[in-house]
Amino acid sequence: xxxxxxxxxxxxxxxxxxxxxxxxxxxxxxxxxxxxxxxxxxxxxxxxxxxxxxxxxxxxxxxxxxxxxxxxxxxxx
Amino acid sequence: xxxxxxxxxxxxxxxxxxxxxxxxxxxxxxxxxxxxxxxxxxxxxxxxxxxxxxxxxxxxxxxxxxxxxxxxxxxxxxxxxxxxxxxxxxxxxxxxxxxxxxxxxxxxxxxxxxxxxxxxxxxxxxxxxxxxxxxxxxxxxxxxxxxxxxxxxxxxxxxxxxxxxxxxxxxxxxxxxxxxxxxxxxxxxxxxxxxxxxxxxxxxxxxxxxxxxxxxxxxxxxxxxxxxxxxxxxxxxxxxxxxxxxxxxxxxxxxxxxxxxxxxxxxxxxxxxxxxxxxxxxxxxxxxxxxxxxxxxxxxxxxxxxxxxxxxxxxxxxxxxxxxxxxxxxxxxx
Numbered sequence: 001x002x003x004x005x006x007x008x009x010x011x012x013x014x015x016x017x018x019x020x021x022x023x024x025x026x027x028x029x030x031x032x033x034x035x036x037x038x039x040x041x042x043x044x045x046x047x048x049x050x051x052x053x054x055x056x057x058x059x060x061x062x063x064x065x066x067x068x069x070x071x072x073x074x075x076x077x
Numbered sequence: 078x079x080x081x082x083x084x085x086x087x088x089x090x091x092x093x094x095x096x097x098x099x100x101x102x103x104x105x106x107x108x109x110x111x112x113x114x115x116x117x118x119x120x121x122x123x124x125x126x127x128x129x130x131x132x133x134x135x136x137x138x139x140x141x142x143x144x145x146x147x148x149x150x151x152x153x154x155x156x157x158x159x160x161x162x163x164x165x166x167x168x169x170x171x172x173x174x175x176x177x178x179x180x181x182x183x184x185x186x187x188x189x190x191x192x193x194x195x196x197x198x199x200x201x202x203x204x205x206x207x208x209x210x211x212x213x214x215x216x217x218x219x220x221x222x223x224x225x226x227x228x229x230x231x232x233x234x235x236x237x238x239x240x241x242x243x244x245x246x247x248x249x250x251x252x253x254x255x256x257x258x259x260x261x262x263x264x265x266x267x268x269x270x271x272x273x274x275x276x277x278x279x280x281x282x283x284x285x286x287x288x289x290x291x292x293x294x295x296x297x298x299x300x301x302x303x304x305x306x307x308x309x310x311x312x313x314x315x316x317x318x319x320x321x322x323x324x325x326x327x328x329x330x331x332x333x334x335x336x337x338x339x340x341x342x343x344x345x346x347x348x349x350x351x352x353x354x355x356x357x358x359x360x361x362x363x364x365x366x367x368x369x370x371x372x373x374x375x376x377x378x379x380x381x382x383x384x385x386x387x388x389x390x391x392x393x394x395x396x397x398x399x400x401x402x403x404x405x406x407x408x409x410x411x
């Protein structure tokens with residue numbers, strides 16, 4: 001079985017990925033960079049819960065009072 | 078059985094329905110198709126509807142459409158409604174529909190017509206929609222004047238709750254100008270007092286689009302507009318947000334033609350109101366609605382001297398059916 005820590009990148013077919021790894025200074029640094037992102041974002045759902053108001057539950061209709069009920073039925077034939 | 082509350086409007090130009098999460102809006106054209114074409118149509122992701130051994134597709138270019146009142150209780154009207162509502166049935170389990178539908182203001186007080194509409198629509202239905210056999214019953218039909226939908230959409234949210242706590246607004250008079258494809262309704266309405274004066278003009282957007290077509294052909298004969306196979310309706314759609322008409326033979330400036338026809342139509346609406354004795358001062362608001370109101374809003378605002386009471390309803394195309402839905406929820410207390 002192939003060693004999961006062995007990585008081969010084809011500079012031609014995987015040009016974008018190759019450039020990214022190169023810009024980060026090597027595979028380990030690139031993985032660390034991505035890992036940092038992962039750490040920051042994995043808890044984002046629970047974090048935004050504290051700072052963003054969640055949408056209210058779907059508003060339930062209030063009971064229609066008799067005045068509104070009668071108005072509606074005067075229009076409907 | 079699952080019950081659906083639906084506001085719907087089967088008009089000359091389009092079929093619209095609103096049921097909270099369920100929405101339909103498409104050009105109201107039914108085309109019968111041959112059984113041998115079914116596989117090709119399905120491959121092209123066309124919806125196929127089978128009713129009583131015949132097959133249909135929906136949508137396409139708007140035809141002339143009948144302006145006759147008898148269309149509201151015709152077999153065709155029933156078939157159009159049947160095919161539309163079948164799209165809202167989720168699976169092969171039978172569902173129930175309680176619907177509120179609209180008619181032009183001049184028909185809303187005609188008990189004979191309303192009875193015919195109800196008798197025509199209340200029934201059990203079966204439609205095979207893209208190989209799914211759907212069954213439903215229309216158990217209740219309520220009929221209202223189309224502009225009542227706009228008034229209700231203006232006063233209540235879609236759950237039926239009042240948008241304002243000020244109940245005095247219920248007794249105020251509103252003038253609704255509903256500019257549709259086949260008719261223009263000028264209707265005085267109050268939520269508590271009901272329908273006041275109403276006039277239905279047969280001049281409507283179908284005339285505007287055909288006049289626009291003719292005027293462009295007249296001013297730019299070299300454009301050979303009629304040989305492009307663009308219909309008047311498509312032409313209007315192309316020019317809603319655009320003053321340049323791009324055709325294979327070149328680009329043509331048509332802003333001034335549009336503006337002058339819109340001005341002419343708006344002036345005609347205002348003079349029809351004057352001729353029929355409407356007194357603008359008594360209205361709390363003058364609400365513009367219907368697909369045509371989007372095109373005519375600017376011109377109408379001008380002919381009303383930029384009066385602040387003249388407003389364009391939010392979502393003019395769906396405002397009526399959303400209002401019907403609200404009415405249905407209030408009336409059925411659901």
